[in-house]
Amino acid sequence: MKNYQLGEFEEIVILTVGILNNEAYSVAIKDEIESRLVRTVSMGALHTALLRLEDKGYLKSYSGESTEDRAGRPRRYFEITALGKKAMLYAKETREQLWKAIPKTVLEAKFI
Amino acid sequence: MKETSTPPKPVLRFFRWYCHPKLQDYIEGDLMEVYERRVKTSGKRKADLRFIIDVLLLCRPGIIRSGNQSPKFYHTVMLKSNFKIAIRNLWKNKVSTVINVFGLTTGLTSCLLIALFIRYEASFDQFQPNKERIARVVMEYSFEGSEDKARGTFTSTKVAPVFSRTFPEVEKGIRMTDADMIVVLNNEPVMERNFMFADSSFFDTFYYEMLQGNPATALNGPDKVVLTETTANRYFGNENVLGKTLLIGNDAKPYEVTGVMRDYPANSQMEFDFLASFSSLRRNQEKTYFNANYTTYLLLTDAQAFAPLQEKLHPFMENEMKGTGTSIHIYLEPFEDVHLYSPYSDFVANTSIKYLYILGGVALLIIIIVCFTYINLSTAKSIERAREVGIRKVSGAMRGQLFWQFIGESFVLCSLSIMVSIALAGLLLPPFNILIGKSLQLAGLFTPSFILWTIVATLFVSLIAGGYPALVLSRLQPARVLKGVFKNTQSAKVLQQSLTVFQFAISVFLIIATVVIQGQLHYIQTQKLGYDRDHVISLPIGWSAEYNLISTLKHELKTNTHITNIARCESSPVSIVGGYSMRLPSMAENEVIGTKATPVDAEYVRTAGLQLIAGTDFSEQHIQATLAEKWEDKEFHYILNESAVKKLGFKSNEDAIGQKMHLNSQGIIVGVVKDFNFQSLRNSIEPLVLFSAAWGNRMLIKVKGDDMVGTLAHIETKWKQFLPNRPFEYSFLDQEYERMYRTEVQLGQVMNLFAGITIVLACLGLFGLSSYMIQQRVKEISIRKVLGASLWNLLSILSGNFVRLVLLAIIIAVVPAYFLMKQWLDGFVYRIDLGVWIFILAGLATLLIAVITIGIHGMKAAVDNPVKGLRSE
Numbered sequence: 001m002k003n004y005q006l007g008e009f010e011e012i013v014i015l016t017v018g019i020l021n022n023e024a025y026s027v028a029i030k031d032e033i034e035s036r037l038v039r040t041v042s043m044g045a046l047h048t049a050l051l052r053l054e055d056k057g058y059l060k061s062y063s064g065e066s067t068e069d070r071a072g073r074p075r076r077y078f079e080i081t082a083l084g085k086k087a088m089l090y091a092k093e094t095r096e097q098l099w100k101a102i103p104k105t106v107l108e109a110k111f112i
Numbered sequence: 113m114k115e116t117s118t119p120p121k122p123v124l125r126f127f128r129w130y131c132h133p134k135l136q137d138y139i140e141g142d143l144m145e146v147y148e149r150r151v152k153t154s155g156k157r158k159a160d161l162r163f164i165i166d167v168l169l170l171c172r173p174g175i176i177r178s179g180n181q182s183p184k185f186y187h188t189v190m191l192k193s194n195f196k197i198a199i200r201n202l203w204k205n206k207v208s209t210v211i212n213v214f215g216l217t218t219g220l221t222s223c224l225l226i227a228l229f230i231r232y233e234a235s236f237d238q239f240q241p242n243k244e245r246i247a248r249v250v251m252e253y254s255f256e257g258s259e260d261k262a263r264g265t266f267t268s269t270k271v272a273p274v275f276s277r278t279f280p281e282v283e284k285g286i287r288m289t290d291a292d293m294i295v296v297l298n299n300e301p302v303m304e305r306n307f308m309f310a311d312s313s314f315f316d317t318f319y320y321e322m323l324q325g326n327p328a329t330a331l332n333g334p335d336k337v338v339l340t341e342t343t344a345n346r347y348f349g350n351e352n353v354l355g356k357t358l359l360i361g362n363d364a365k366p367y368e369v370t371g372v373m374r375d376y377p378a379n380s381q382m383e384f385d386f387l388a389s390f391s392s393l394r395r396n397q398e399k400t401y402f403n404a405n406y407t408t409y410l411l412l413t414d415a416q417a418f419a420p421l422q423e424k425l426h427p428f429m430e431n432e433m434k435g436t437g438t439s440i441h442i443y444l445e446p447f448e449d450v451h452l453y454s455p456y457s458d459f460v461a462n463t464s465i466k467y468l469y470i471l472g473g474v475a476l477l478i479i480i481i482v483c484f485t486y487i488n489l490s491t492a493k494s495i496e497r498a499r500e501v502g503i504r505k506v507s508g509a510m511r512g513q514l515f516w517q518f519i520g521e522s523f524v525l526c527s528l529s530i531m532v533s534i535a536l537a538g539l540l541l542p543p544f545n546i547l548i549g550k551s552l553q554l555a556g557l558f559t560p561s562f563i564l565w566t567i568v569a570t571l572f573v574s575l576i577a578g579g580y581p582a583l584v585l586s587r588l589q590p591a592r593v594l595k596g597v598f599k600n601t602q603s604a605k606v607l608q609q610s611l612t613v614f615q616f617a618i619s620v621f622l623i624i625a626t627v628v629i630q631g632q633l634h635y636i637q638t639q640k641l642g643y644d645r646d647h648v649i650s651l652p653i654g655w656s657a658e659y660n661l662i663s664t665l666k667h668e669l670k671t672n673t674h675i676t677n678i679a680r681c682e683s684s685p686v687s688i689v690g691g692y693s694m695r696l697p698s699m700a701e702n703e704v705i706g707t708k709a710t711p712v713d714a715e716y717v718r719t720a721g722l723q724l725i726a727g728t729d730f731s732e733q734h735i736q737a738t739l740a741e742k743w744e745d746k747e748f749h750y751i752l753n754e755s756a757v758k759k760l761g762f763k764s765n766e767d768a769i770g771q772k773m774h775l776n777s778q779g780i781i782v783g784v785v786k787d788f789n790f791q792s793l794r795n796s797i798e799p800l801v802l803f804s805a806a807w808g809n810r811m812l813i814k815v816k817g818d819d820m821v822g823t824l825a826h827i828e829t830k831w832k833q834f835l836p837n838r839p840f841e842y843s844f845l846d847q848e849y850e851r852m853y854r855t856e857v858q859l860g861q862v863m864n865l866f867a868g869i870t871i872v873l874a875c876l877g878l879f880g881l882s883s884y885m886i887q888q889r890v891k892e893i894s895i896r897k898v899l900g901a902s903l904w905n906l907l908s909i910l911s912g913n914f915v916r917l918v919l920l921a922i923i924i925a926v927v928p929a930y931f932l933m934k935q936w937l938d939g940f941v942y943r944i945d946l947g948v949w950i951f952i953l954a955g956l957a958t959l960l961i962a963v964i965t966i967g968i969h970g971m972k973a974a975v976d977n978p979v980k981g982l983r984s985e
Contacts, residue, residue, distance in 0.1 A: 026142045043146070044169035047139060051174050066141070069148050073141025 004087035005056065011091055012037065013049045014058060017078050018088070025064065025075040026050065050078065058084030117151050119143070119163045127167045132177045139170065190513070191520075198521040201497075208489045209525070211880045215873050216529035216573075217536065219482035222869055223569075224537040225544050226475040228552050231562070233463045236379045236451040240319045244415040246447035249408040250456065251401075253440045255693045260706035262691045265456045266404040269396050271442070272311065275410060279424060281417040284313040286409040287390050290459050292652065294839060295386070296359040297347060303652075303839045308384035308459070309393055317411040318382060324354050325371025331389040338371040343385040360388070362656050362837065367392065378551050381450060383460050401432070401440050407458055409447070418444055437702050467859065474866045477618045481870055483577040484611040485877030486522065490581035491604045492884035501585050502593035514586035522578025526570050534566075547861050549854065580607070609917055612881065615874040616921030616958060622867035623954040624929040628946065629860045632937060635944045636853055642788025643685040644721025647817035648845040649827070650684055652810050654838060659739060659806040665834045674816045674823045679719040680808040683710045686848045688790040694775045694801060696760055705759055708790070708798055709775060711805030717751065717785060719814045726765035727751070727783030734782070734804040748779030749804045754787045756799035775801055792852050793942040812845070871958070875965045878914065882966045886910060886973045893973050894981030906974035911966045918962045922955040 006014070016032045017024040029050075030041045053059040064075035080088070118124075124140075131139060143166060150159035202209045237243055249271055252263040272285025293307040312331035314320075320327060323341060330338050337358060344353050356369045367388060376382055390396070397403070412421065425442045433440050445454055452465040501514060538554050545552055556562060584604060653662065666678045683690065693704040714730040716722075730749060737747035750773055754765065762768040765784040773781055787797045815823050824842070831840045850857070886893075893906055901909075930946065937943045973981075 026138070027145050030146075042169040043139070043142060043166045044172050044175065047135070047142075047170065048172055048174045051135075063138075069145050070141035071144040073137050073144065075141065076138040 004090040006058075006087050006091045007049075009045065010049050010053055010058075011088070013046065014053060014080060014084060014088060017059065018080055022077070022079070024078045029078075053084070054078075056083075056087075057081060058087050117148075117156050117159075119147050120160055123164050123167050127170065130171060130176050132175055135175060139175070143167070194517045194520050195524070197517070198524045201521065202525065205493065207883065208493060208880055211876050212486055212489060212525055213529055213532070215482045215485050215876050216526060217532045218869055218873060219478045220530055220533035220569075220573075221536045221540065222478050222866060223475045224533055224557065224566075225540065226471050227562075227565070228537070228541075228556050229548060229550065230468050230472060231556055232379055232550065232552050233452065233468055236463075237381050237448065239377060239380075240447070242317055242411060243448050244446075245412040245417065246317060247410045247412055247418060247421075247444040248447055248450055248454075248458070249410060250443040250445055251404055251440060252443065253404075253438060255704040255706055256437045256439065256702055262706065265407050265458055267406055267408040267442075268401050268404045269406060270398045270401055271408045272410070273398060278428070279421055281412050281421040282410050283413050284316050284411040286311045286313045286317050286411070287406045288314070288409065289390075289393070289406045290384065293360055293386070294362060294364075294837070295347075296364060301837055301839045303841050304385060306383060306385040307388070308382070308386065309388050309390045311390045313411070314387070317409060319376075321374040323372045323374060324352070327371065330371040331387070334389060334391040334394065335365065335367045336370045336392070337367045337386055337388040338373055339369060339387075340373055340375045340385055342375050344369075344372045360386075362654050364837065378553075381447075381458060381460055410444070418446065437704075461854075464855070467855070470859070471862065474622070474863075474870075477622070478866065478870055478873065479573065481615050481618055481873045481877070483573060484615050485873065485880065486525075486577035487580050488608050488611050488877055489880045489884070490518075490522075490578070491584060491608055492881055494581060494585050494604070495888070497585060498588055498593045501588045502590040505588070505590040506594070511586045515582045518582035518585055519574060519578045522582075523571070523574040526574040526577070530566060530570050547865070548858055608881065612878065612914070612917050613921045613924065615877055616918050616962065617925040619867075619871045619874040620922050620925035620954055620958050621929045622863070622870050623957060624925065624950060625933060626860075626863045626867040627950050627954055628933040628937070628944075629856070629863050631944050631950070632940065633853070633856055633860045635942075636793055636856070637850075639789075639793065639942060641685075642723065642786055643790075644814075645686065645845040645849050647815050647820075648684075648719065649813040649815060649824075649842050650810055650845055650848065651813065651827075651831075651840075651842050652838075653680070653808075653835065655807060655809045657835065659735075661834060662811070665830060668830050668834070669813070669827060672823060672826045674819055675813055675827075676816060677715050677719040677814040679713055679716040679812045681710065681712045681716050681810060681812060682808045683790075684810070684812060684845055684848060685720040685722070685788060685790055686845055687792075687852065688800065692775055692801065694756075694760070694773060694799075697772055697774070705799070707756055707759070707775075707801055709801040709803060711808055712751075712802045713805070713808065716802065716812070717783075719812045721814075722788060723786040724751075725754075725784055725786050727769040727781070729783060730804045735806050738804055738806045743777065746777065748776055749782045750775060750779050751783040751785055751802040752781060753785050753797070753800040755797050756801055757784055759799045775803055779803065789942070794940050796941040871961065875961055878962055879965050879968070882910075882914060883969045886969045890973060890981040894976075894978035897974070897978040898982075903974050907967065907970045910970040910973065911963055914962060914966050915959065918959055922951075922958060926951050926955075 012033060013029060016029050016036075020028055020032060026043070026046060030043070030046055033039070033041050050059065050061075054061060058081060059078045060081050061076050061078050064077045066072050066074045127140070127143070128136060143163065146166070147159055147163050150162055240246070248265060249267050250263065250265055251267050251271075252261055254261040267287075269287055272287045276282045276285040288308060288310045290306070290308045293304050294301045295304045295307075296302070310331065312329075314331060315322075315327035322330075325338065330336060337360070339347070339353065347353075347358065348356060353369050353372055357366045358369060359365065360367045373387075376384070395403075395405075412418065422444050425444075429440055429442055450458070451460075451462050452468070454462055456462075504514060534557060537557065541552060541554055662680055666680075669675055669678055688708050688710045690708060690710050692707055692709040694707050694709075695704045712730070713735050714732050717724060717729050730751065734747075734749045737749070740746045752760070752768060757765055757768050760768070760773070762771070768781050768784060771781050773779055785802070789797060790800060791798070813827065827842075828840050831838075889910070893910070896906060896909070930951070934946055937946060
C-alpha cells in the first residue's frame with residue numbers, strides 16, 4: 001500500500017486550503033489558521049510547508065491577479081490535487097482506526 | 113492622499129538576495145500585504161520589527177536560492193574525483209610539487225614560529241586581574257639652571273605612601289626593588305639573583321596563588337619572606353616551610369618564611385624567587401623625593417582614573433619641590449603597556465613593539481613570496497592543464513566547478529604543508545628559543561584561537577595562491593584550447609614577471625637590511641670605546657667590605673704575576689648610570705650642571721685602560737682622604753672626562769687641573785681622561801666625573817689572560833680566605849658589554865635566518881618558473897643550436913629576460929630599504945655609514961644567485977642534443 005506522508009502542520013495547512021476552497025493563498029491561509037486554531041504561524045513555516053506539499057504533489061498552484069496592497073505582486077493560489085485528497089483521507093482513516101483501537105476505559109479514566 | 117509606508121529597505125534587499133527567484137514575487141507580495149495591514153493596526157515601528165522577524169524566519173532551505181541553478185550534481189562523487197585528480201596531478205608534476213610543498217612548508221613554519229613569538233610577547237602580563245588599573249610611576253627630574261633631564265622608573269620611598277594618602281584615585285601604592293642577595297643554603301652562601309622586596313600591598317594588586325601562608329599578613333613587618341614553590345623545594349625539600357628561617361644578606365640576617373606561592377608564569381614582568389617585605393630594607397623615609405632607587409606601582413580605583421590623576425600630579429609636584437632647586441615630575445604608565453611600549457625595563461627586559469612589527473612584517477613577506485611562487489608555477493603549468501580544462505568543459509563542466517577544483521588542489525597542497533609545518537615548528541622550537549633568547553612553549557600552538565587562526569590562514573593562503581590560476585584556467589575557451597594553438601596569454605606573462613620582480617625586491621630588501629644590521633653589530637663589537645674590556649674580571653664584593661680588608665686582599669691577589677691591576681669601584685666602564693650635579697665656585701648660586709659620576713679608587717683608570725690626558729691619576733692618599741667618619745671631613749678629588757671639561761667651560765684640559773669643584777662636597781680636580789663610551793653606543797658621550805672614594809661594591813681585576821684557569825683559581829682561594837661570607841661569582845667585562853646589545857644581536861640573528869629563508873624561497877620560485885619557460889623554448893633553442901649558436905649565446909638569451917627582472921627588483925627595493933635602515937641607524941649616535949657598497953653588494957649577490965638558478969636549467973637545455981628537442985612528432 002502506498003504511504004502518504006503528511007506531517008501535523010502540513011495536515012493543518014492542506015485542510016485549511018480545503019476550507020478556503022478557491023480563495024486559498026498564503027496570507028489567507030495564515031489568517032485562517034491563526035483565527036481557527038489560535039496559534040501564530042510564521043510566514044517562513046507556512047511557505048516551506050506549502051512548497052513541500054507541492055513537491056509531494058498534494059497541492060498545485062497558479063498565479064492570481066496582482067493587487068495594490070501587495071505592491072503589484074501576484075497572489076499564488078493553491079488547490080488540492082486528487083493525490084492530495086487521497087492523502088487527507090488516508091490520514092483521517094488511519095487516525096480513526098487508531099481511535100477505535102483505544103479501549104473505552106482508557107479514555108473514560110482520562111476524563112474523570 | 114494615501115500615505116504609503118515602506119518596510120526597511122536593507123532588509124527587503126537582503127530578502128531579495130537570498131530568496132529563490134521562483135518564489136520571490138509571491139512571498140514578497142505576502143510580506144507587503146501583511147506589512148500594510150500591520151502598519152494600519154499597530155503602527156509603523158511594530159510593523160517594521162515584525163517585518164524583520166518575518167524575513168529572518170523565511171531564511172530556510174527551500175526558500176533560499178540554491179547556489180547552482182543548473183541541474184544538481186552528486187557533489188560527493190565529484191569531490192572524490194577532484195581529490196583524486198589533485199593527488200595525481202601533484203604526483204605527476206613532482207618538481208613543482210616539491211618546490212611548492214618545500215616553499216609552503218618553510219614559509220608556514222617560519223610564520224608559525226614568528227606567530228608563537230608575537231603571541232608570547234603580546235600575552236605579557238595579560239593574566240594580571242587588575243592589569244587595567246595598575247600604573248607604573250615614571251619620574252623625571254632636572255636641576256634648576258640646567259637643561260638636562262633624567263627620566264626613569266626610579267622613585268623614592270616617599271611616593272607610594274604620600275600619593276595613596278593625597279589622591280582619592282590611588283587605592284594602593286606598592287614599592288618594589290630587586291637585588292642580588294646572599295642566602296645561606298646548606299651552610300654555603302649563594303648569590304640569589306631574583307630577590308625582590310615589596311610592600312604588603314603587592315598581594316592586593318598583583319596576581320598570586322598562595323600555596324601556604326596568609327597573603328594578608330605574609331609581608332607585614334620586617335624580615336619576612338615569601339618563597340616561590342621552586343625555591344621552597346630547593347631550600348627545604350617537601351617539608352612544611354612556614355615559620356622556618358633563612359639567613360639572608362651580607363650580615364646573614366634571619367628572615368622568617370611566611371608563605372609559599374606558585375611560580376610566576378614566564379610571560380610576566382615580575383620575576384622572582386624570593387619576595388621579602390619592603391620594610392626589611394629599613395630604608396623607608398618620607399623626607400625627600402631623592403634617593404630614588406625603587407620602583408613604585410599604584411593601584412588606581414579604576415581604569416579611567418589615569419588622566420584625571422595625571423593632571424593633578426604636575427601642580428602637586430611643583431608645590432612639593434618648591435624652593436629645593438630641583439624640579440621633579442611624575443608620569444603614569446599603564447601597566448599593560450610596560451612590556452611592549454615603555455622604554456624603561458624593570459625586572460624583565462622589555463620587548464619593543466617595533467621588534468614585533470619587524471618580525472610580523474617579515475612573516476608576511478615570506479608568505480607573500482611563497483604564494484607568488486605557487487601562482488607563478490601554476491600559471492606556467494596552465495598550458496599543460498589547458499587540455500584537461502578543455503575536455504572537462506566539453507563534457508559539461510561548469511566554470512564554477514573548475515574554479516573550485518583548482519582551489520581544492522591548492523587547498524590539498526596547503527593542508528599537507530601546514531601539517532608538516534606544525535611538526536617542523538615543534539622540532540625547531542628549542543633552537544629558535546635559543547636564537548631569540550625566550551622560552552616559548554609548544555603548547556601555545558594548540559590553543560583554540562591559534563588552531564582557528566591556522567585554519568583561517570590555510571584557507572586564506574590556498575585562496576590567494578590558488579585563486580588566480582583557478583580563475584585563469586576556468587576561463588579558458590575549450591574550442592581554442594583543443595585546437596592546439598594555445599599559448600600563455602600576455603596578461604599571464606605580465607603577472608608572472610611582476611610577481612617575480614616583487615619576490616626579488618623583497619629578497620633584496622631583506623638582504624640589505626641584514627647586511628646593514630650585521631655591519632652595525634660588527635661596528636659595535638669592534639669599535640674602540642676608549643677603554644679596555646678584554647681580560648677584565650668583575651666581582652661583586654658588596655658595599656660593606658672594609659677598606660683595609662680590601663687593600664690587603666688586593667695586595668695578596670697581586671702576588672700572582674698574571675694579575676696586573678685591581679680596582680674597587682661602583683660601575684664598570686661599560687655602563688655608568690649614576691646621576692649627580694656639579695658646580696664650580698665661579699658659577700651663580702643655585703646653578704648646577706647635570707653629570708654622570710661614579711666612585712673609583714686609585715687603580716681604576718689603569719685597570720679600565722682609560723687614557724689620562726692631563727693632570728694625574730688618584731693616589732692612595734686621595735682615597736684614604738675619604739675614609740673620615742663624618743661626611744664633612746671627607747676630602748674629595750675628581751677626574752673629569754673631556755666632555756665634562758667642556759661643559760664646565762674650561763678653556764683647555766690643563767686649565768681644569770687644580771680647580772675647585774662641588775660634587776658630593778667641595779673637592780679638587782686632579783686629572784682629565786679622554787672621552788670614552790661609558791654608555792651604549794646609542795647615546796653620545798656625556799659629561800662624567802670619577803671621584804675618589806674608599807667604597808664601592810665591585811672589584812675589577814685586569815689579568816694578562818695567558819693562564820686564565822690558574823689566575824681564577826688563585827683569586828678564588830684568596831677570596832675564600834678574605835670574604836668567606838660572599839659567594840665567589842665573577843663575570844667578564846666583554847660579556848657585560850655584549851649583554852648591552854642583546855636586542856640588536858638577536859635582531860641580527862633573526863634577520864639572518866629569515867633573510868636567508870626568503871632568498872631561498874624566491875630562488876625556488878625562479879627555479880621552477882625558469883624550468884617551464886625553458887621547456888617552452890626547447891624548439892627555439894634547438895634550432896638556434898643547429899644554426900650554430902654558442903653555449904654562451906644561448907645562456908645569455910635564456911637568462912637575459914630574468915636578469916632584467918632581477919635588476920628591476922633591485923632598483924625597486926633600494927629606496928624603501930635605504931629609508932628604513934637609515935631610520936634604524938639613526939637610533940645610534942655611533943653608526944656605520946649607509947654606503948653605496950651595501951646596496952651594490954646586496955644587488956650583486958641577488959643577481960648572482962638568480963643567474964646561477966636560471967643557469968642550471970639553461971645549461972641543461974643548451975647542452976642537450978638538439979635532435980631531442982626537435983623530434984617531437
